[in-house]
Amino acid sequence: MTLRNWEDVRGDTVLDADVVIIGTGPGGAAAGRVLAEAGARVVMLEEGPARPMFRPNLAHTQRYHMQESGTMVARGRQFVPVAAGRGVGGGSLVNSAICFRTPPSVLEGWKPVLGGDDRFAPARLAPVFDEIEALIGVGVTRDEVAGENNRILVRGAAALGLPGGLIRRNAPGCVGCGICNYGCPSGGKASVDRNLIPMAIAAGAIVQGDVKVDQIHHAGGAVAAVSGLVSHTETGELRGRLTVRAPRVVLAAGGIGTPRLLHHAGLSARLGPAVGRGLHLHPGSALLGECDHPVTMWRGATQGAWFEHPDLPGVLPHTFNAPPDTLVLLLGNVGLAAKADLQRLPNLCGCVVMISDHGEGRVGSTSDGRADISYAFDPHDVDRIKAGMVETARVLLAGGARRVTAPVHEIGWHDSPESLGKGLANKAITDFALYASHPMATCRMGADPATSVIGPTGEAHGLRGLFLADSSIFPTSLGVNPQLTTMVLATAIARELASH
Ligand SMILES: Cc1cc2nc3c(=O)[nH]c(=O)nc-3n(C[C@H](O)[C@H](O)[C@H](O)COP(=O)(O)OP(=O)(O)OC[C@H]3O[C@@H](n4cnc5c(N)ncnc54)[C@H](O)[C@@H]3O)c2cc1C
Ligand code: SF4
Incomplete structure (x- = not known):
């Protein structure tokens, strides 16, 4: 069984992999599919439950399927509630399934920020949009x-x-x-737990729910392992620490989760001043x-x-x-x-x-x-x-x-x-009563380490082997609902990673 939850971990455990992915939302799922199908030994780690625990009730949804139990708020002159999904499938479990392609003008605006690199130009990404839309059943x-x-x-x-x-x-x-x-009770929504993640599992990936990653280990300027605590979905009872040793880490914990983890794991000084900045x-x-x-x-x-x-x-x-x-x-x-x-x-x-x-x-x-x-x-x-x-x-x-x-x-x-x-x-x-469910651009992609965390390949400027592949990497605000763009960028980044 390669979709695992807290019951599958007893005591401290160590796994070895070619790539470990943190987060199983649209970004992590898309990266996992590509890397597993390319033959890499992939382990995917997810803080939330391994299987959907849907109930049409706000408190229940916040408890199991919203990050930080739905309590995240952006402070400022006005507070803005910030929603982000949780569980194997991430935000796709609780989102409204809207799929817009990235506006071409936005993609064209990224080229100068990427130092002239045009790998995300509209014409080059169009086939990837076609591919992902077919896999997740996009239609009017x-x-x-x-x-x-x-x-x-x-x-x-x-x-x-x-x-x-x-x-x-x-x-x-x-x-x-x-x-x-x-959460969709009929299964009519093609959230990524119903397509990209099963594809990754079919290609050999291990997907572990109920594990909150809190450490990213590195040595000699390169990542070496990640680890986190596994706990019971319902009671929070601790089951042990899970460590995955791997020379490649794909961080896909989302627009809030990725900078939150980099700060908490003590990596922000190493990765530069752009970690967590520029939130849209x-x-x-x-x-x-x-x-x-x-x-x-x-x-x-x-x-x-x-x-x-x-x-x-x-x-x-x-x-x-x-x-x-x-x-x-x-x-x-x-x-x-x-x-x-x-x-x-x-x-x-x-x-x-x-x-x-x-x-x-x-x-x-x-x-x-x-x-x-x-x-x-x-x-x-x-x-x-x-x-x-x-x-x-x-x-x-x-x-x-x-x-x-x-x-x-x-x-x-x-x-x-x-x-x-x-x-x-x-x-x-x-x-105004305000709302936001598209946090993004907090660990931007770019050519300049002073204003970005990763380069156009997705690899961190400051740590070899650390790749980012989620909504945190957009160089700008997107202008359209972000899940499809997230899957497409993560697919492109994982494909390049798999080719090396
Ligand atoms: C209510 C709602 C409605 C939305 N509607 C739409 C829509 O209709 N269309 C659209 O395009 N977008 C929509 N969005 C936004 C969309 O879902 C997100 O932009 C998208 O899910 C982002 O994907 P991601 O992979 O970057 O991150 P996420 O989907 O946030 O996935 C990150 C995953 O990482 C996990 N994680 C975080 N930290 C850790 C850690 N330390 N250890 C282990 N795991 C961790 C999280 O639990 C989560 O499962 C909506 C969002 C919400 C909340
Ligand atoms: S059937 Fe599923 S996708 Fe359609 S409206 Fe209901 S929950 Fe949403």
């Missing part, structure tokens, strides 16, 4: 599972002549139950629309439609859904007003407004190994969120909503985009 959301919430945005964008429509997702068997963020979050807020007809926004593909506005580059509105209890919180009323809200819940539709951010933050580590995250909003980003909300209001109103509101302090309801715009004009970022 089917109309029969889209649900009214998504259809409202599609109708509104079409009525206004804006680009957009139903989103491409890796959910070929989706039945539209709307609870992707608690794709922060955003949301709009709710009230319709005269039933929407039941919690039914249908979780986030199945999008649009963009030509005047707002880097602003990407896409639908979201939320269960009734979360909707009541977003509306923010108490007493009789909350009672009235309960009656309107079935008629609400929703859309998040996510931006490719210019603001930046930093990820450190506390003494007990938790993430210490700070983030400073760029004032233009606040204006772009507001402008995106106004255009989203226009689309929701054109698609069937009668009026709109937002999780913004005392914003109230508005029946026109102009009226919402006036209401937002004097609001500060501290008035």
